[in-house]
Amino acid sequence: MEYYSYINIFETKGLAYLLLLSFLVLGVLLIKYLAGPERKDPVPGKKNATIRR
Amino acid sequence: MNTAAVPANEVVRFARFFLQELKPRGKWLTPFNVISIPIIAAGLVILYFRFTQGLGSVTNLSQQYPFGFWIGFDVMTGVALAGGAYVICFVVYVLRLEKYHSILKVTILNGLLAYVFYSGALLLDLGRPWHIINPIIGNSFGYNSVLFLVAWHFLLYTGALFLEFAPTIAEWAHWERLRKFLTSLTLGTVIVGITLSMLHQSGIGAMFLMAKPKIHPLWYSEYIPLLYFVSSIFGGLAMVIFEGTISGKVFSNLIGQKTHHSHDDIILGLGKGAAITMFVYYFFLAFIFMHGEKWKLINTSWGYWYLVEVIGFVLIPCFMFAYGVRNKKFGVIRTAAAMTVLGVILNRQNVCLIAYNWYVVDKYYPSWQEIVVTLMVVFVEVWVFRWIVTRMSVFSKE
Numbered sequence: 001m002e003y004y005s006y007i008n009i010f011e012t013k014g015l016a017y018l019l020l021l022s023f024l025v026l027g028v029l030l031i032k033y034l035a036g037p038e039r040k041d042p043v044p045g046k047k048n049a050t051i052r053r
Numbered sequence: 054m055n056t057a058a059v060p061a062n063e064v065v066r067f068a069r070f071f072l073q074e075l076k077p078r079g080k081w082l083t084p085f086n087v088i089s090i091p092i093i094a095a096g097l098v099i100l101y102f103r104f105t106q107g108l109g110s111v112t113n114l115s116q117q118y119p120f121g122f123w124i125g126f127d128v129m130t131g132v133a134l135a136g137g138a139y140v141i142c143f144v145v146y147v148l149r150l151e152k153y154h155s156i157l158k159v160t161i162l163n164g165l166l167a168y169v170f171y172s173g174a175l176l177l178d179l180g181r182p183w184h185i186i187n188p189i190i191g192n193s194f195g196y197n198s199v200l201f202l203v204a205w206h207f208l209l210y211t212g213a214l215f216l217e218f219a220p221t222i223a224e225w226a227h228w229e230r231l232r233k234f235l236t237s238l239t240l241g242t243v244i245v246g247i248t249l250s251m252l253h254q255s256g257i258g259a260m261f262l263m264a265k266p267k268i269h270p271l272w273y274s275e276y277i278p279l280l281y282f283v284s285s286i287f288g289g290l291a292m293v294i295f296e297g298t299i300s301g302k303v304f305s306n307l308i309g310q311k312t313h314h315s316h317d318d319i320i321l322g323l324g325k326g327a328a329i330t331m332f333v334y335y336f337f338l339a340f341i342f343m344h345g346e347k348w349k350l351i352n353t354s355w356g357y358w359y360l361v362e363v364i365g366f367v368l369i370p371c372f373m374f375a376y377g378v379r380n381k382k383f384g385v386i387r388t389a390a391a392m393t394v395l396g397v398i399l400n401r402q403n404v405c406l407i408a409y410n411w412y413v414v415d416k417y418y419p420s421w422q423e424i425v426v427t428l429m430v431v432f433v434e435v436w437v438f439r440w441i442v443t444r445m446s447v448f449s450k451e
Binding site for chain 1: 328
């Protein structure tokens with residue numbers, strides 16, 4: 001039995017879920033960050049309208 | 054009319070043309086030539102001793118370390134950094150993002166040369182190099198070995214890359230009908246090439262699955278094939294940025310104005326791709342770390358070395374790519390690309406050499422001859438690359 005190592009999957013899974021959630025949230029933030037800042041372009045008929053490029 | 058005379062004339066014409074093209078162009082006394090020629094000469098002398106007196110005469114390899122720097126750097130790292138070829142082919146031919154078309158040929162050429170030279174360097178490291186043909190000709194196929202898959206994939210993918218680049222060779226040799234025929238094969242070849250490449254990038258990682266007791270637990274994982282595949286994507290993209298920056302300066306007279314102007318936009322796109330894949334890779338590492346409950350290993354000297362690799366050469370370059378893309382800081386993107394290339398080199402060296410047999414007292418260090426031969430392989434590749442790009446239509450002239 002000396003080669004046997006016990007992994008508590010319940011303990012591991014709790015942290016893994018948190019990590020997965022943080023991955024999803026941070027992933028969305030990264031994509032938004034990489035997309036660049038929102039530019040304010042003049043649009044006919046609207047004043048200071050915001051357009052995402 | 055004698056029909057046999059036409060191909061015979063064509064062969065004579067091509068032979069004359071080829072001999073003419075072999076003549077050197079430009080200045081001989083350049084800094085690169087002054088450095089590379091003595092190293093190539095020294096490497097050839099070392100290789101003479103390697104093939105006449107065996108591996109032990111020039112390397113520090115032993116029964117405990119059957120492979121060393123030649124496999125670790127040339128084959129493992131060289132192939133990972135050649136991943137840019139299949140990524141750019143996927144982006145251009147499958148995703149149809151035409152703005153990357155101008156760097157397609159040069160990326161394929163880099164991939165082709167990397168496979169020819171770096172996987173070719175495998176011959177140097179095999180005790181009996183003539184046995185390299187065994188998996189191909191059926192002498193002890195070894196179906197259940199990952200190496201069987203890797204050997205076939207290396208061979209087929211190098212052939213696929215050659216076919217993808219072949220229209221440029223046909224154009225250079227003025228074989229118009231052959232060029233049209235080869236161009237018609239491109240899409241099929243690209244799809245086969247991408248499939249093969251994805252499989253053997255992970256296959257190289259899969260070779261380490263049987264070395265679980267030998268690799269330090271921080272670097273060993275059952276998911277190592279997946280890690281190798283994902284790291285080949287951002288490693289390849291970083292290498293395209295890195296090589297593109299050097300080529301853009303050295304061969305600026307061969308690149309058209311339009312391509313020069315669009316280069317910044319291409320770098321931004323590649324940097325964005327690298328940032329996203331590095332982010333995914335970092336979380337894969339975090340999942341594996343957490344799932345394997347490796348916390349207790351982190352507060353050791355191996356743990357600190359692991360953090361240097363993961364934070365210093367994955368997380369920080371990832372942030373640098375993101376910052377550089379967002380703020381259009383090309384210097385930051387290029388620095389991040391260089392760090393990423395170093396990170397991939399470090400990762401492969403860690404898995405293959407540094408953290409391999411980590412418990413052994415007599416560690417392996419590459420001999421100076423091994424380093425000189427590795428430099429020779431890199432320099433010969435650069436020489437061949439330079440010869441091709443100064444003669445064939447590799448860079449976009451637009």
